[in-house]
Structures are given as C-alpha cells and as structure tokens.
Amino acid sequence: xxxxxxxxxxxxxxxxxxxxxxxxxxxxxxxxxxxxxxxxxxxxxxxxxxxxxxxxxxxxxxxxxxxxxxxxxxxxxxxxxxxxxxxxxxxxxxxxxxxxxxxxxxxxxxxxxxxxxxxxxxxxxxxxxxxxxxxxxxxxxxxxxxxxxxxxxxxxxxxx
Numbered sequence: 001x002x003x004x005x006x007x008x009x010x011x012x013x014x015x016x017x018x019x020x021x022x023x024x025x026x027x028x029x030x031x032x033x034x035x036x037x038x039x040x041x042x043x044x045x046x047x048x049x050x051x052x053x054x055x056x057x058x059x060x061x062x063x064x065x066x067x068x069x070x071x072x073x074x075x076x077x078x079x080x081x082x083x084x085x086x087x088x089x090x091x092x093x094x095x096x097x098x099x100x101x102x103x104x105x106x107x108x109x110x111x112x113x114x115x116x117x118x119x120x121x122x123x124x125x126x127x128x129x130x131x132x133x134x135x136x137x138x139x140x141x142x143x144x145x146x147x148x149x150x151x152x153x154x155x156x157x158x159x160x
Contacts, residue, residue, distance in 0.1 A: 008147040012138050022092070022141075025050055026134045028058055029094040030103065032073065035060035040067075045097045045108070047073035049081055051088040052127075057081045074114040078121060089125035093118065094132040107133030107140045109148065116152075118145040123154040 015023065025048050032046025038061060045061040059077025063070040074095060081090060097108045110118065110131075122129055128144035142148060 006150045008150060009143065010147060011141040013141060014138055015134070018132070018139060018141075021050075022094070022132055025056065025092055025094040026096065026132055026139065028056055029073075029096040029132075029134060032058040032060045032077075033096055033098050033103075036073065037062045039063055040065070043097060043099050045073040045095065047077040047096075048094045049077050049090050049129075050092040051081060051085055052091055052125075053085075053088050055085070055088075057084070072111060072114050074110050075117055078117055082121075089127045090121050090129050091127070092130040092132065094134060096134040103134075103136050105135050105137045107135040107138070109133060109140075115145055115149045119149055119152050119154060122146075123156075 015026065018026065028048030029046045032048055033044040036044035036046065038044045040063050047059045048056055050056050057077055057080055059073045059080060061070065061073045062076065074093065078090065095108065095110065097104045118129055122145055131142040131145065133140040146152060
C-alpha cells in the first residue's frame with residue numbers, strides 16, 4: 001500500500017490586489033447576484049465569465065419549488081456562453097454570493113455539478129479556466145478547476 005499526496009494551489013488575496021480585469025469580472029459577478037431568483041434559500045449567487053475574445057457574460061442561480069429544477073449561477077453563465085458563443089473558450093469565471101445579511105465574508109465554492117461542467121469546458125477547449133471566488137474578506141484565485149477537482153473524470157478516462 002502506498003499513500004499518494006495530492007497538492008492543490010489556491011491563492012488568497014484581497015479584492016484590491018486583483019488585476020483590474022479580474023476586479024471587473026468580480027464586480028460583474030456581484031452585480032449578477034441581483035438577477036438571482038432565490039425565493040426558497042434566500043442565497044443569491046452571481047457568476048461572470050470572460051470568453052477568449054474578451055466578452056463577458058453573467059449568470060445567476062434560479063430556484064424552483066421542485067428543487068432539482070433550479071440551476072446554479074455558474075452553469076447558467078456557462079450554458080448561456082456555450083449556446084451563444086461556442087467557438088470561444090471560457091478563460092475566467094468569477095463567483096459571488098450574498099444572503100440576507102449582504103455579501104458573504106468568505107468565498108463560496110462551486111458545487112460538484114458545476115465543478116464537473118467547468119472541468120468539461122477545460123477539456124473541450126484544452127484550456128484552463130481561472131476561477132475567482134469572491135468574499136468580502138478576500139478572494140480565492142484558482143488557476144484551473146483541477147485544483148478544485150483533483151481526481152476528475154473526463155471522456156478520455158473511458159478509453160484508457
């Protein structure tokens with residue numbers, strides 16, 4: 001038996017330490033929280049992504065009384081981008097959240113389903129997606145979803 005150590009790399013910085021383009025993307029994610037429909041959880045999530053051509057798109061979580069029918073902010077943004085601009089890779093994704101007390105202090109992380117979707121976007125375009133997770137106390141900067149999903153599964157794994 002052998003232990004395997006898997007390391008991930010995540011940077012934690014203040015909003016002010018981000019480059020201007022990253023601050024702009026985070027600002028769009030914060031703005032997108034206003035488009036959330038979170039009648040049940042009252043947890044509003046916004047996402048903003050940047051395409052390879054520089055355009056930005058947003059998404060917000062959408063809830064439904066039949067809970068599996070809702071959709072996360074990350075996937076609404078990604079699916080909108082794929083439907084409208086499938087020729088462009090997604091280069092960065094910012095996520096922000098607020099509850100009844102305002103913007104959350106610590107960053108929130110994508111759920112497992114969103115991580116898998118981001119992974120498949122990276123695999124499809126053979127290009128990493130930088131992920132910016134915003135909280136009022138700081139921002140996690142992640143260079144690839146592989147740092148959030150180190151033991152991942154993509155199409156090529158079926159044909160090894």
